[in-house]
Amino acid sequence: MQLVVARIGRAHGIKGEVTVEVRTDEPELRLAPGAVLATDPASAGPLTIVSGRVHSGRLLLRFDGVGDRNAAEALRNTLLIAEVDPDELPEGEDEYYDHQLIDLDVVTEDGAEVGRITEISHLPTQDLFIVERPDGTEVLIPFVEEIVTDIDLEEQKAVIAPPPGLIDDRAEIASSREESGDES
Numbered sequence: 001m002q003l004v005v006a007r008i009g010r011a012h013g014i015k016g017e018v019t020v021e022v023r024t025d026e027p028e029l030r031l032a033p034g035a036v037l038a039t040d041p042a043s044a045g046p047l048t049i050v051s052g053r054v055h056s057g058r059l060l061l062r063f064d065g066v067g068d069r070n071a072a073e074a075l076r077n078t079l080l081i082a083e084v085d086p087d088e089l090p091e092g093e094d095e096y097y098d099h100q101l102i103d104l105d106v107v108t109e110d111g112a113e114v115g116r117i118t119e120i121s122h123l124p125t126q127d128l129f130i131v132e133r134p135d136g137t138e139v140l141i142p143f144v145e146e147i148v149t150d151i152d153l154e155e156q157k158a159v160i161a162p163p164p165g166l167i168d169d170r171a172e173i174a175s176s177r178e179e180s181g182d183e184s
Contacts, residue, residue: 001083001084001085001099002038002081002082002083002084003024003081003082003084003097003098003099004023004040004079004080004081005022005023005024005027005030005031005037005080005081005082006020006021006022006023006024006027006030006031006059006061006079006080007020007021007023007077007078007079007080008020008061008075008076008077008078008079008080009021009058009076010073010076011069011072011073011076012055012060012072013069014068014069015062015067015068015069016062016063016066016067016068016069016071016072017060017061017062017072018060018061018062018063018066018072018075018076019058019059019060020058020059020060020061020080022059023122024082025095027059030082031049031052031059031061031080032049032052033049033050033051033052034048034049035048035049035082036048036049037049037080037081037082038080038081038082038083039078039079039080039081040078040079040081041078044074044075044078045078045080047063047064047066047075047080048063048064048065049061049062049063049064050062050063050064063075084097094145094151096151096153098120100153101117101120101129101151101158102117102118102119102120103116103117103118103156104116104117104151104153104156104157104158105156105157105158106129106131106141106157106158106159106160107157107158107159107160108159108160108161108162108167109149109159109160109161113134114131114133114139114141114160114162114167115131115132115133115134115139116131116132117129117130117131117158118130118131118132118138120143121140126142126143126144127142127143128140128141128142128143129141129142129143129148129158139166139167141160141162141166141167146161147160147161147162147163147166148160149161
């Protein structure tokens with residue numbers, strides 16, 4: 001199975017290094033020197049990582065055969081794709097690959113059907129499940145432990161405890177003023 005692990009950014013310096021936008025929780029495994037990665041577009045690769053380093057908080061990579069700034073800049077916006085065994089699991093206990101979560105049924109803790117995960121959106125602050133409801137509409141569910149209480153891969157379901165208003169229009173509105181009989 002192929003997974004996108006990074007997107008190449010702009011060239012850095014004159015020796016062929018590029019910045020990369022990391023799209024994996026395991027960059028030390030997927031983007032290590034010696035790794036051979038497929039690319040999208042396919043005509044840009046495959047690319048073999050020669051070296052990697054962190055500079056000013058950004059990961060910089062250098063690839064075999066990419067020796068100058070012009071060659072590095074030509075790779076801009078190319079996706080780097082790793083071949084991953086579909087049965088492989090992430091190292092962390094509560095970590096999942098996107099392909100494990102796509103198509104899971106989403107239910108509330110009391111068993112009410114919410115829908116099916118069709119996509120995972122990776123945002124800077126948190127990940128979101130994009131869930132298609134039975135009526136075809138979509139709902140966004142933050143992938144945080146306060147809301148997603150259980151992932152059961154054997155049962156193919158994600159259990160959620162949604163706060164009021166997340167999956168329905170019945171949000172609880174709390175008033176900051178005390179209800180009183182005085183109309184002063």
